[in-house]
Amino acid sequence: MKIYSLLLIIQDALKDYLKSKSKKTLMNYKKLGNTDLDVSTICLGTMTWGEQNTQDEGFEQMDYALDQGVNFWDTAEIYSIPPKEETFGSTEEIIGNWFEKTKKRDKIILASKVCGPMREYVRGGGNQFGKKNITEALEGSLRRLKTDYIDLYQLHWPERNTNFFGKLGYEHGDDGEWTKFEDILENLKKFIDQGKIRHVGLSNETPWGLSKFLDISKNKNLPRMLSVQNPYNLLNRTYEIGLAEMSVREQSGLLAYSPLACGYLSGKYRNNQLPKGSRIALHKDFWTRYSKPNAEKAIEAYYEVAKKYKLDLAQMSLKFLEIQPFVTSVIIGATTMEQLKTDIESVNINLTEEIINEINEVQKIYPNPCP
Numbered sequence: 001m002k003i004y005s006l007l008l009i010i011q012d013a014l015k016d017y018l019k020s021k022s023k024k025t026l027m028n029y030k031k032l033g034n035t036d037l038d039v040s041t042i043c044l045g046t047m048t049w050g051e052q053n054t055q056d057e058g059f060e061q062m063d064y065a066l067d068q069g070v071n072f073w074d075t076a077e078i079y080s081i082p083p084k085e086e087t088f089g090s091t092e093e094i095i096g097n098w099f100e101k102t103k104k105r106d107k108i109i110l111a112s113k114v115c116g117p118m119r120e121y122v123r124g125g126g127n128q129f130g131k132k133n134i135t136e137a138l139e140g141s142l143r144r145l146k147t148d149y150i151d152l153y154q155l156h157w158p159e160r161n162t163n164f165f166g167k168l169g170y171e172h173g174d175d176g177e178w179t180k181f182e183d184i185l186e187n188l189k190k191f192i193d194q195g196k197i198r199h200v201g202l203s204n205e206t207p208w209g210l211s212k213f214l215d216i217s218k219n220k221n222l223p224r225m226l227s228v229q230n231p232y233n234l235l236n237r238t239y240e241i242g243l244a245e246m247s248v249r250e251q252s253g254l255l256a257y258s259p260l261a262c263g264y265l266s267g268k269y270r271n272n273q274l275p276k277g278s279r280i281a282l283h284k285d286f287w288t289r290y291s292k293p294n295a296e297k298a299i300e301a302y303y304e305v306a307k308k309y310k311l312d313l314a315q316m317s318l319k320f321l322e323i324q325p326f327v328t329s330v331i332i333g334a335t336t337m338e339q340l341k342t343d344i345e346s347v348n349i350n351l352t353e354e355i356i357n358e359i360n361e362v363q364k365i366y367p368n369p370c371p
Contacts, residue, residue, distance in 0.1 A: 027069030028347050030328050032109070032152070033226025034251045035199060039072035039109050041322050042344055043255060045333035046073065050080035050090030052282065052335045058094045059101075061340055066107060068344050074229070074255065074331050076113035076156055077141050078122070082286045085121040089144050096146035109151045111255075112141050113203055113229075116157035127159045129184050138191060153188065153197040154229055157204040164204035166231075166289045166371060181212050185222035192223055201227035201255070207242040214250055225252055227328060232256035234265055234302055234317050235295055235370040237363060244326040253328030256321050260332075261290040261370060265317040266339070267303055277335070290370045298366035305358045314339075315346035320359055322347060 029038040044065045049058035062073075079091035092112065099105045114137040119125050123133045142148060160178035163170050191197045200223045202210060210228060217224045228247065232239045232254060239254060247253050260266050262279055274281050280291075306313040321330045334340035351359075 025068040025344050026348055027344075028322070030253070032199065032328060033224070033253065035226065037109055037151070037199075039329055040070045041327075041329050042070050042318075042347060043072040043074050043111075043329040043331040044070050045257070045331040046075045046091050046095065047079040047081040047333060048279075048335050049094045050087050051082070052080075052277070052279070055094045055097065057335075058091075059098050060337060061334065062095070062098050063102075064337065064340060065344065066104065070344060071107060072109045072111070072329055074111040074257075075145075076115065076154075077137055077144075078113070078115045078118070078156065082283055085119075088121065089140065092141055092144035096144050100146045105147050110145070110147070111152035111154060111201070111229075112145070112150050113154040113156040114138065114141075116155065116159055116204075129155060129159055129180065129187070131183075131187050134184075134187055138196060142196065149196055149198060151198045152201050152227065153191070153199070154201040154203045154227070155184070155205075158206075158209055160209075162206055162209065164206075166236075168371065181216050182220060182222070185213065185217055185220070188223050199223070199226050201225055201229065201252075203229035203255075203257075205230065205243075207246060210243065210246055210250075210252065214252065227253055227255050229255040229257055229331070231258045232321060232327070233259050233261045234320065234359065234363070235261045235290060235298055236368055238368055238371045239326075244324075247326035247328075254324075254326050255329050255331055256327055257331045258289075259318055259321050259330045260314055260343075261295075262287050264290045264295065264299055265302065266314040267299070270299065270303065279335075292370045294366050294369040298362060298369050301362040301366065302359065305355065305362065308358075309352075309355055311349065311355075312342060312346075314342055315349050316351065316355070316359075318343060318346035319349050319351050320356070323351065 028041040030041055032039045075091050075095055077089055080087045114134055115122060115128055117127050123136055128134060128137060157164050161173040188200045202225050205228050213225045216222060230239055268275050269280060279287050303313050306316045318330055321327055332343040334343055
């Protein structure tokens with residue numbers, strides 16, 4: 001009888017344990033570049049905090065994300081978005097206040113970014129990667145974040161003349177054959193030696209830019225770019241051309257931003273809907289990248305695939321990115337807790353070969369409508 005009673009107690013305890021675990025997402029993790037850091041394949045994006053979201057809402061998102069195993073968070077000095085002088089650094093301040101309140105800085109792998117050439121209100125404008133400006137940028141971020149180190153420090157966009165943020169039609173301008181790669185890496189090395197940053201990465205970068213940084217870091221024994229934060233979603237798979245191979249071969253994985261194409265791949269803008277408080281409703285003239293010809297048709301086609309297999313469109317869109325071998329993490333950006341929960345839970349769905357084939361068929365019909 002004693003053994004039977006003990007078994008019942010163990011059984012009840014196991015039920016309680018499984019019940020508590022069922023409320024949590026079974027998060028996936030990948031290595032950040034060639035380091036020993038395990039980062040969640042869902043990265044918490046933060047750019048709306050201080051604009052569309054309040055500090056309290058940001059706190060709620062951080063609490064929930066960490067509880068679900070999301071240990072990788074991304075921000076930038078220029079956030080919140082759209083960029084304005086009065087909100088510059090506001091997102092970092094919110095994160096810093098959360099660190100101060102919770103004392104959980106050590107639980108998070110934190111990424112931030114120094115902006116590229118900018119308006120006058122950012123350190124007088126112009127290029128930002130020189131020793132003086134990048135030092136001021138880093139010190140400002142550390143102060144706002146209330147931390148003494150940043151795990152991954154990224155160059156937000158290039159200083160040299162090239163295309164990014166969806167610009168097409170490359171025109172080679174005379175920028176003196178921009179050759180500051182080594183100078184930048186030497187500045188970043190000093191920060192690493194001082195313990196102020198641990199690793200470095202790129203954002204809105206091209207294959208040529210990544211290759212130059214990697215070659216110089218190898219030949220000069222300077223810090224290695226471990227990641228590339230570029231746009232990647234079902235409406236824009238241009239990363240697969242060139243950079244995807246480099247990400248795998250060079251262990252410099254993609255941190256995919258705009259994975260739901262500014263919310264279009266959630267389906268909330270279907271049939272000309274414009275939800276109150278959404279990014280498009282608030283800043284339509286700023287978010288024009290995904291309102292291109294054929295985008296609506298492509299979204300409808302992806303919606304039909306999701307519907308056919310009883311999947312949520314947002315979760316299907318996110319999962320497709322997460323399973324790519326060149327993707328390290330998918331940066332989500334939610335303005336409501338419902339969106340956040342849906343996005344995080346995407347790691348637990350399964351895309352069969354049949355579903356993946358149908359997604360690729362849509363891409364063939366509507367190839368990259370929003371590059």
